[in-house]
Amino acid sequence: MGNVLLQYATVLMLTIFVGIEIIAKVPSILHTPLMSGSNAIHGVILVGSMLILGAANTNLEEVLGFLAVLLATLNVVGGFVVTDRMLEMFKAKPKTAVKKTEEVAQ
C-alpha cells in the first residue's frame, strides 16, 4: 500500500506544477470562463459517485450515493453548459465597427 500511496503523491505533485504552469498564461478576459471551466472539470467527482453507489450495500450507502451522483451530475452538466454559453460570445465577429471608421476616414 505504501508504494501505491507514493505513486498517488507523485501524480499529485506533478499535477500541481502542470496546473500552475497552464493557468499562469491565461489572459484576464478569460478568467470567468476559466473559473467556470475548471468548475466543470472537478465535476469528475461524478465518476467517484458512480463507483460509490455501484458498490453500495446498505440503504444508507444507497441514499448517500444517489445524492452524490445527482449533485455531481448537476456540477458536470451545469458547469460545461454555462462555460460553453460564455465562450460562445467570444467567437470572432465581423469587424463592422472598424470598417465604418475606415469609410469615414476615406
Place this chain on the structure above:
Amino acid sequence: MSRETLIDLLYLFSATTFILALKGLGSPKRARMGNGIAAVGMLVAVVATFFKFVDGHALHHVWLILLAMFIGVIIAVPTARFVKMTAMPQLVAIFNGVGGGAASLVSITEFVHIKATHPATYVTLEVLLGVLIGTVSFAGSAIAFAKLQELMTGRPVTYPGQQILNGVFGVVALALIITILVTNSTALLWILLALAFILGIAFVLPIGGADVPVLISLLNAFTGLAVAASGFTLGSNLLIVAGTLVGASGILLTRMMSKAMGRSLSNVLFSAFGSNITATGDGVREDGRTVRSGSPEDAGVLMNFATRVVIIPGYGLAVAQAQHVLRELAEELEAKGIEVFFAIHPVAGRMPGHMNVLLAEANVPYEQLLELDEANSELQTADVALVVGANDTVNPAAKDDKNSPIYGMPIISADLAENVLFLKRSMRPGFAGIENELLYNPKTMLIFGDAKDTLTKILATVKNS
C-alpha cells in the same frame, strides 16, 4: 488487454483532455473548443465507469445511477441555459457548491463502506479531509450564492469575537479528525460533518459582496482539493489529476484576483472589507464642495465634439441591462469618426473578466476592450471618459488617500481625461461603501438617472446632431 487496463487507459485519455481544455482557455479562439474537448473526455470517463468492477463485481444499482443522472440533467441544462448573463457568478457558485457536496458525500459513504475492514490510518485521513473540505465548499458556496442573489445582505456580517470563534471551530475540527483517526467512530463523523457545515458558513459571512468573486474562486479550488482527496481514497488517478488541476489553478487564480484589487488574500478573507461605510451620500463634502450635474443632452453634445472617448463600464451597466444601448452609442460615435475604447478594470463586474463576457454578449468587438495599463495611457489623450455603472474602480482615493480601505488598488484614472461624464443612479456609494472624490472633481459632470434611459437619450442627441 484486460478490461481494467482498458478502462484505466480511457481515464488517462480523459485526464489529458482536462489539461488540454485548461490550456485551450488561454486564447479566446481555442477556448470553446477546449471546453468541448473536456466535455468529451468527461463523457468517455463516465461511460467507461459503467463497465468498471468494484469490490470484485460489476456496478450495482445501474438504474439508480441512471435515474440520478437523468434528474441532474433535467435540472442543470435549463438552469444553465436560461439564467441571465448577469447572474453567472451565482450560478458558478452553486454548481461549485454541489460539486463540493458530492465530494463530501463520496467520502462519507466510503467511510461507512470500508469501516468494517479497519482501513489504514492514512485512508481514514483522506476520507476526513474530503468530508471537511467538501462540506466547507458546499456550505460556503450556498452563502456566496445567497449574497450574490441578494437573498441576504451583501455587506459583511460580523459579530464580536468572530475571528476567535472561527479559530475555535477550526481547532475543534482538527481535534475531531484526530479522535476519529484513533476511534473510527461513525457518530463523530456526523459531528465533523455538522461542524464543517457551520465552519463553511462562518468563514463566508464576514466577506463582503465585492469580495465574493475571490471567494468563489477559492471555494472552487477547495472543491478541487476535496475531489483529489476522494481520488486518494478511491484509488483513482483520474480524480487526483482533475481535482489537483482545479485546486492548483484555482488557488493561483484567487491570488491573481486579490492582486488585481491591490490586496492580499488574507486581507480579502479576514478583514470584513466594506463594513465601514464612510460615505454620507448627500452630495456635499465637509469643505462645502458640491457635485456638478448635467442632462443627457449636455453629455451627447460634449461627446459629439470629442475625438477620443473612453468608456468605463461597471456592474451597474449590467444591472440596468444597458450594454446593448452602450454598444449602439459606441457604433454611432465611431461612424462619426470618433475613436471609442472600453476600459475594463480586472474586477469590474462581479468576477474577473465578467465585464468582458457581458460586452461580448452585446457584440462589442474585443479589439476595443483595453486592459488597465493600456486604458490609462489612452485616457491621457482622451477628451471624454464616460463612466457607466462603475464607482470603486475609478475612485482616486485608491491612489491618494492612505486611510482609504481601497488604498493601493489599481484604478482606471478617469480623471486623466479632459472631461468625465459620470452616469449614476443616485449619490449612493459603491460596493465598498466609500465616498468617491472623482464625483467632486471640477472636470466631472454627473448625469443622474437609470443608465439605460440616460444612454438612450445620449444616443438620440448624438444621432441628431
